[in-house]
Amino acid sequence: MTAQRSQVPTGRHIFVVGLGFGDEGKGATVDSLCAAGGAAAVVRFNGGAQAAHNVVADGVHHTFAQFGSGTLAGVPTYLADRMLVEPIALAAEADELERKGVRDALSLVTVHPDALLTTPIHAAANRTREDLRGIARHGSCGRGIGETTWYDLAWQARARPGDVVQNLRSPGSAGEPPLRVRDCRNPTALRRKLDALQQFYRPLLALGGHGVPSVDAMASVYREFAAAVRIAGDEHLERLTRTGRLILEGAQGVLLDEWRGFHPYTTWSTTTPANARALLARIGQPSGYVLGVLRSYQTRHGAGPLPSEFDDRNGRLPEWHNGTGAYQGGWRVGHLDTVLLRYAIEACGGVDGLALTHLDRRGSGQFVAEYRYRGHAVRRLPLGPAQDLGQQSRLTAVLHGSAPVLEDLPRQADQLAALIGDLLRVRVVHTANGPDRKNRI
Amino acid sequence: MGNGAWSDNTYRAASTFRRARGIDDFTYTSTLFSLPQAQWAADPALDPFGVGMRESRDSAEHPNSTPIAVLFDVTGSMGAFPRIMQAKLGQLHGLLQREGYLQDPQIMFGGIGDADTDRVPLQVGQFESDNRMDEQLRTIFLEGNGGGQKSESYELATYFIARHTVTDAWEKRGRKGYLFIVGDELNKPVLTAKKLRQVLGEPARGQVDVAELYREVQQRWDTYFILPNQSSYFTDRQVRGHWRALLGERLLLLEDPAAVCELIALTIGLNEGTIDLTGGLDDLRRIGSGHGATVRKALTGVGTGRRMIAPFDPGRDGRR
Numbered sequence: 001m002t003a004q005r006s007q008v009p010t011g012r013h014i015f016v017v018g019l020g021f022g023d024e025g026k027g028a029t030v031d032s033l034c035a036a037g038g039a040a041a042v043v044r045f046n047g048g049a050q051a052a053h054n055v056v057a058d059g060v061h062h063t064f065a066q067f068g069s070g071t072l073a074g075v076p077t078y079l080a081d082r083m084l085v086e087p088i089a090l091a092a093e094a095d096e097l098e099r100k101g102v103r104d105a106l107s108l109v110t111v112h113p114d115a116l117l118t119t120p121i122h123a124a125a126n127r128t129r130e131d132l133r134g135i136a137r138h139g140s141c142g143r144g145i146g147e148t149t150w151y152d153l154a155w156q157a158r159a160r161p162g163d164v165v166q167n168l169r170s171p172g173s174a175g176e177p178p179l180r181v182r183d184c185r186n187p188t189a190l191r192r193k194l195d196a197l198q199q200f201y202r203p204l205l206a207l208g209g210h211g212v213p214s215v216d217a218m219a220s221v222y223r224e225f226a227a228a229v230r231i232a233g234d235e236h237l238e239r240l241t242r243t244g245r246l247i248l249e250g251a252q253g254v255l256l257d258e259w260r261g262f263h264p265y266t267t268w269s270t271t272t273p274a275n276a277r278a279l280l281a282r283i284g285q286p287s288g289y290v291l292g293v294l295r296s297y298q299t300r301h302g303a304g305p306l307p308s309e310f311d312d313r314n315g316r317l318p319e320w321h322n323g324t325g326a327y328q329g330g331w332r333v334g335h336l337d338t339v340l341l342r343y344a345i346e347a348c349g350g351v352d353g354l355a356l357t358h359l360d361r362r363g364s365g366q367f368v369a370e371y372r373y374r375g376h377a378v379r380r381l382p383l384g385p386a387q388d389l390g391q392q393s394r395l396t397a398v399l400h401g402s403a404p405v406l407e408d409l410p411r412q413a414d415q416l417a418a419l420i421g422d423l424l425r426v427r428v429v430h431t432a433n434g435p436d437r438k439n440r441i
Numbered sequence: 442m443g444n445g446a447w448s449d450n451t452y453r454a455a456s457t458f459r460r461a462r463g464i465d466d467f468t469y470t471s472t473l474f475s476l477p478q479a480q481w482a483a484d485p486a487l488d489p490f491g492v493g494m495r496e497s498r499d500s501a502e503h504p505n506s507t508p509i510a511v512l513f514d515v516t517g518s519m520g521a522f523p524r525i526m527q528a529k530l531g532q533l534h535g536l537l538q539r540e541g542y543l544q545d546p547q548i549m550f551g552g553i554g555d556a557d558t559d560r561v562p563l564q565v566g567q568f569e570s571d572n573r574m575d576e577q578l579r580t581i582f583l584e585g586n587g588g589g590q591k592s593e594s595y596e597l598a599t600y601f602i603a604r605h606t607v608t609d610a611w612e613k614r615g616r617k618g619y620l621f622i623v624g625d626e627l628n629k630p631v632l633t634a635k636k637l638r639q640v641l642g643e644p645a646r647g648q649v650d651v652a653e654l655y656r657e658v659q660q661r662w663d664t665y666f667i668l669p670n671q672s673s674y675f676t677d678r679q680v681r682g683h684w685r686a687l688l689g690e691r692l693l694l695l696e697d698p699a700a701v702c703e704l705i706a707l708t709i710g711l712n713e714g715t716i717d718l719t720g721g722l723d724d725l726r727r728i729g730s731g732h733g734a735t736v737r738k739a740l741t742g743v744g745t746g747r748r749m750i751a752p753f754d755p756g757r758d759g760r761r
Contacts, residue, residue: 091454094461106461120451186558187478213451216477221451224458227517227585232673 007429013246013288015273018253019344021300024293025357027053027069032440034070040244042068045276047251048084048145057437076108082275086118087225110230113182120212122147128208146268152178171204184226238283248276260347263392265304292351295358298334305399308334336367343381353429360433371402463521470583487564491642497568497608503545514624515552520583529702542710552581556594592627603658620662625674655687665691669698700732
């Protein structure tokens with residue numbers, strides 16, 4: 001393929017967001033930007049430990065969950081206030097990174113004191129709820145990420161037993177604010193909140209077989225976490241901007257966004273750059289460049305609409321790093337879908353450039369030009385009013401009832417990139433034709 | 442995932458975090474961490490509660506004792522220091538005694554936490570002349586918490602040194618001891634009567650002014666604050682200004698935490714007037730320490746040789 005240099009601007013902060021349902025190649029894109037130099041930190045601003053961002057650099061492969069995907073390039077990580085932090089998994093990831101040759105991995109991480117804490121209690125609650133849903137599973141990762149956000153909402157609503165908050169039933173009385181990273185430094189608050197959380201979820205957990213460690217064990221590990229990992233707020237991030245630019249690494253795809261995704265097949269997280277924009281504004285920085293990441297075809301994990309899905313049991317599009325999670329459901333593929341991509345770009349409030357990945361695997365050879373829905377052509381899904389889940393449910397119904405209209409894709413990578421740029425009215429500024437850092441331009 | 446797997450993960454994570462701050466060798470700490478918090482306490486040998494006086498006394502073997510108190514902030518990443526010190530204790534002792542920086546050092550170690558939030562905010566050992574100081578060091582409980590308020594209870598430790606120590610060096614010879622506090626934050630604004638009651642178990646007599654306390658302690662103790670490059674507070678102007686106001690040039694900025702032992706040794710040698718900086722740096726080279734440059738930088742601007750001691754007598758020191 002033609003080797004054009006990456007046209008991602010240097011110097012500006014960059015939001016790296018996925019324009020699909022996750023798995024677009026955000027991790028490798030972040031690694032590539034970091035390896036090019038000039039990055040002060042990779043900032044995680046949404047989601048939590050469920051992220052699975054694959055990076056292959058110099059033969060070392062790591063699936064990043066909470067560490068930023070710039071770690072192998074030596075760039076430190078900042079977990080911002082809207083990140084959901086899971087310390088036990090963070091330690092396990094640090095161990096794994098050290099086995100792969102990253103020294104003092106935990107010293108690379110700084111955490112915002114206001115970030116919510118995901119605990120084994122949240123994970124067990126999440127798994128129990130999914131088990132009870134049976135066949136109507138939402139396609140959750142089972143890590144308690146959504147449950148962490150939900151408890152915060154339940155607390156804000158001062159939920160009582162049986163109250164329904166955002167479609168989920170409250171198992172107890174939400175009497176304590178949610179655990180935050182800052183609480184790990186305060187033994188009294190830590191103990192009180194862990195006790196309260198356990199009490200709150202007891203009726204739900206009694207319905208399932210998902211055990212949790214003792215409150216003592218959790219309190220102890222969280223205190224260790226606070227002692228070992230640097231905890232610092234916005235001022236730390238502001239200081240970092242003096243030494244280089246920030247790479248703001250989104251987790252999950254825009255199409256899973258809690259408000260813009262296709263309800264109810266969404267995540268409890270803002271996956272658009274909205275949080276990251278707010279963060280930069282708060283520390284007085286100019287807004288960043290939005291780099292939207294997409295594959296040359298569509299993918300999805302677990303349940304939910306995917307209009308362009310085709311049966312790939314013959315493995316035209318073999319997957320390097322994605323398997324099937326017990327709670328997440330199977331791996332699915334579809335044709336590149338310009339209707340979904342246009343919607344994702346609008347949901348981001350616009351995208352400045354595209355990173356097109358998996359050019360080595362564009363086996364489907366076709367793309368979705370439009371949908372047929374009840375006899376009408378649909379090229380664009382309307383962006384409804386903010387935070388209107390009724391509207392989002394209607395969009396889900398449209399996707400379920402739509403038949404894709406397919407056209408052929410050019411075989412040449414540069415022609416493909418040019419066509420996608422034209423169709424989406426955003427230039428392709430960065431491409432990848434393989435999983436390794438060296439496959440990136 | 443069942444409870445067992447979760448518990449394993451939790452245990453492993455705790456051990457990863459401990460290793461990250463370098464305390465896995467400290468078995469007292471490891472043991473305590475496996476117990477409920479309610480049972481966390483200083484080892485009785487280090488518990489300051491109800492202690493009348495810690496004594497540094499001459500003996501037939503050590504007739505010219507000079508007390509040295511080294512008190513570490515053990516919160517957060519600072520918990521690495523007792524370990525660094527433990528690994529180099531032999532070196533410190535060697536420099537002080539074999540190189541003749543100081544006769545008959547008696548060293549006491551202690552740990553400083555946050556009296557607002559920690560279960561064990563202060564630990565103080567005994568003045569020891571032999572390898573019991575190593576044991577003391579390992580017995581410090583590295584609670585590692587701290588309140589995150591940019592202050593720790595250094596003043597409580599200083600109060601203990603000022604009011605709860607008695608030394609032959611001072612009483613018989615009018616010689617000051619050495620107090621080194623290794624930390625990275627501010628003192629608490631005031632030392633309250635409540636803290637004195639809670640931690641030291643002494644009847645309250647109103648609060649103690651911190652600046653006044655540091656003036657008091659310096660009458661009997663040459664007092665230094667070592668601020669290591671271990672956290673973001675190393676460059677914090679408020680932290681530096683705070684300690685400069687209390688101790689002047691005796692705020693020592695240590696760029697490489699690994700050099701803390703060498704820094705303490707040379708600071709003492711220089712203050713005793715038994716070495717000059719060049720000689721001290723030569724000694725470091727000779728014993729294979731690569732920290733000369735760091736130590737020189739930390740000691741720039743610190744006055745030297747303010748007092749002379751009686752000429753060193755190698756015959757008596759005896760090369761035991």
